[in-house]
Amino acid sequence: MKFERYGLGIAKGLMVTLKHLFRRPITVQYPEERLVVSRRFRGNELVWDPGRCTGCGTCAKSCPQGEIELVTSRGEGGDWVVERLEIDLGHCMFCGLCVESCPFDALFMGMAYERSTYRRGELILDKEALSLGPGRQPSGYFRPEVEAQLPRQTLLVDRKEGYI
Numbered sequence: 001m002k003f004e005r006y007g008l009g010i011a012k013g014l015m016v017t018l019k020h021l022f023r024r025p026i027t028v029q030y031p032e033e034r035l036v037v038s039r040r041f042r043g044n045e046l047v048w049d050p051g052r053c054t055g056c057g058t059c060a061k062s063c064p065q066g067e068i069e070l071v072t073s074r075g076e077g078g079d080w081v082v083e084r085l086e087i088d089l090g091h092c093m094f095c096g097l098c099v100e101s102c103p104f105d106a107l108f109m110g111m112a113y114e115r116s117t118y119r120r121g122e123l124i125l126d127k128e129a130l131s132l133g134p135g136r137q138p139s140g141y142f143r144p145e146v147e148a149q150l151p152r153q154t155l156l157v158d159r160k161e162g163y164i
């Protein structure tokens, strides 16, 4: 009580301010500088592997939003052929249930997060937009074999190595 009368409280507050004034910034200049997201990131996209997909429809049945539209037909050998696959990201809540339910590991959450658009229709991804390919990195979410190959997430404050 006595010390506070001599301005010790103010000095303590200023010390906190000074401490933060001289430390390295932990913010980054996006979009010039980008951080590596979590290996299990659930980004604003899904990635589909047509080579593994059997057209079983489990993903569509598992989606609580009913956002996966799948149309199949019988191929020459009797296997199902995926004629149409569409996922409406405008209504998707990125719960990952479709990925978890796929019995053939043919569906992945994606690592992308920049999909702003003025038109909702552009958020509907068709077969081509969902297919594995350049610029579409599957996430390690529920896919440990993918997770093991992804780079380590950038942590703003790394307690072992100090600030990045």
Ligand code: SF4
Pocket (backbone or CB within 6 Å): 062, 063, 064, 065, 066, 067, 068, 087, 091, 092, 093, 094, 095, 096, 097, 098, 099
């Ligand atoms: S992430 Fe969830 S909401 Fe989105 S398509 Fe898959 S199951 Fe449906």
Ligand code: SF4
Pocket (backbone or CB within 6 Å): 052, 053, 054, 055, 056, 057, 058, 059, 060, 070, 101, 102, 103, 104, 105, 106, 107
């Ligand atoms: S659950 Fe998997 S294998 Fe079945 S239709 Fe969906 S993506 Fe294809």
